[in-house]
Amino acid sequence: MFCSLSFYRKRKLVAAAAIFLLFLLGVTGVSAAARSAVAAKGISLPIVMYHGMLEEKNRQGVYVVSPELFESDLSYLKEHGYTAVVVQDLIDYVDSGKPLPEKPVMLTFDDGYYNNYLYAYPLAKKYGMKIVISPIGIYTDRDSLTEEDHALYSHITWDQIREMMDSGYVEFQNHSYNLHGTAQSGRLGAQKRKSESVETYRALLEGDLSRMQREMTEQTGYTPTAFVYPYGIVSRESVPVVKSMGFQATMNCENRRNRITDDPDCLFGMGRFLRTTGVSSEKFFSRCLGTGD
Numbered sequence: 001m002f003c004s005l006s007f008y009r010k011r012k013l014v015a016a017a018a019i020f021l022l023f024l025l026g027v028t029g030v031s032a033a034a035r036s037a038v039a040a041k042g043i044s045l046p047i048v049m050y051h052g053m054l055e056e057k058n059r060q061g062v063y064v065v066s067p068e069l070f071e072s073d074l075s076y077l078k079e080h081g082y083t084a085v086v087v088q089d090l091i092d093y094v095d096s097g098k099p100l101p102e103k104p105v106m107l108t109f110d111d112g113y114y115n116n117y118l119y120a121y122p123l124a125k126k127y128g129m130k131i132v133i134s135p136i137g138i139y140t141d142r143d144s145l146t147e148e149d150h151a152l153y154s155h156i157t158w159d160q161i162r163e164m165m166d167s168g169y170v171e172f173q174n175h176s177y178n179l180h181g182t183a184q185s186g187r188l189g190a191q192k193r194k195s196e197s198v199e200t201y202r203a204l205l206e207g208d209l210s211r212m213q214r215e216m217t218e219q220t221g222y223t224p225t226a227f228v229y230p231y232g233i234v235s236r237e238s239v240p241v242v243k244s245m246g247f248q249a250t251m252n253c254e255n256r257r258n259r260i261t262d263d264p265d266c267l268f269g270m271g272r273f274l275r276t277t278g279v280s281s282e283k284f285f286s287r288c289l290g291t292g293d
Contacts, residue, residue, distance in 0.1 A: 042261035045090070046288045047106040048073070049253065049272040053119045054151060060277040067119040069277060074127040076281040077105060082289070084129040086171035087226045087267075091248050094264050105289070108132045108251065108272060110175060110228060112140060114154035117164065124169045131170055134228040135161070137177035137212040158219045165220055174224040174247070177212040179205070180231075189230030192237050202241050209245060226250060226267075234269070243268070257290060 052064040060066055077084070083101035092098040107124075109116045112135025124131045139155035148154055156164075164170035179190040187193055190208075192201040209227060217223045225248045229238075232253025242250060248264070254271035273288035285291065 042259040042266070043093075043100050043104065044290065045085075045100075045104050045106060045258045045260050045270075046290070047108060047251065047258065047270060047272040048275050048288065050107065050109045050116075050120070050275050051111055052113050053115045055119075059152070062274075062276050065275055065277045067123065069281070070120060071123050071127075072281045073107075073275070073285070074123060074129050076285055077129065078127055080285075080289075080291075084124075084131065086130050086132050087173060087249050088171060090260055090267055091225060093260060094262060094267060097262070100260065106132060108134065108228070110134055110230075111136055111180070112156045112175070114143070114149050114156055114160075115151045117156050117160045118149075118151055121164055121167075121170060125167065129169075132173055133161075133164070133170055134173040134175035134226075136175050136180050136230075137215055141215070162220055165222065172216065172220070172222070172224060173226040173228050173251075174209060174212050174216070175228045176230055177208045177215070179208050189233045190235070190238060191233045192235040198237050201235070201237055205238055205241050206245060209242070213245070229253075232272075239268070255288075257288070 050065065050070070052059075053067055053070060054060060054064050055066060057066070080103075082103045082105045084107050085100060085104045086106065089098075089100060089104070093100050107129065109120060109131060112133055116133055120131060133156070135156055140158060140161070143155045144157040144159070147157065161172060165172060176190055179187070181187050181189070190205060192198075196204075213223055227242050227247045227249075228251045232251075234250075234252055249267035249270065251270045251272055253274065254269075255273050256271035258266070258270045260266055273284075275284065
């Protein structure tokens, strides 16, 4: 009798274990499917584009905001539960499924002005919000030699870049080495000239971006993963060049939110909202965060 009871108990335990295992597998499968569905649907990401930052009101305008306005932006985002992410966070999400914050936002600074180091960097640390700076290589080289720090016209130096990078609050990306000219200089940003061949243009673009990649690597040990188009101008001939060089993301100046999915192509051509002066944080973010839709 005792042997019979033991036999039946064992059989029930085996059956129960099998059912429990199937249950676990089922739950795991559903969770994986759910995670996959979320990744495929994507996460909304607004990217804000800043440039210069000065205290003098007569210097503020379309491309220059005050440190007080930037602090107001950071405070607003913090109070409303937003987390500032950088490009590497997006790459980790796309490549390995590493979760993004529930409410992500990206804060970018074009051109690499010294005033970003003077004003934006300390505020980013104060509020625990990461930022992305994309300097122009030729100006960083120039001002690293002169070591003249002027809030109005100087650009960040390699020493300042290393300091900010080491803090963990600033990520750096490629904004070209010397392709930030105006129409008067004969080429607007990294745009292809109508008169030049595709081969000539591609060689020029690759040479310029490679120089910036090389200098950033030599100076910091880090290689940028994104190309930020000067003036947001994208020539179609540039796209295969940028991808072939190993960049994993690009940004332009289109005023729109981005949808980050598990498709690597979603990181190319990301839009950004230009931050200008004269607009309150609440009004600005109600538009670019979608809270006012």
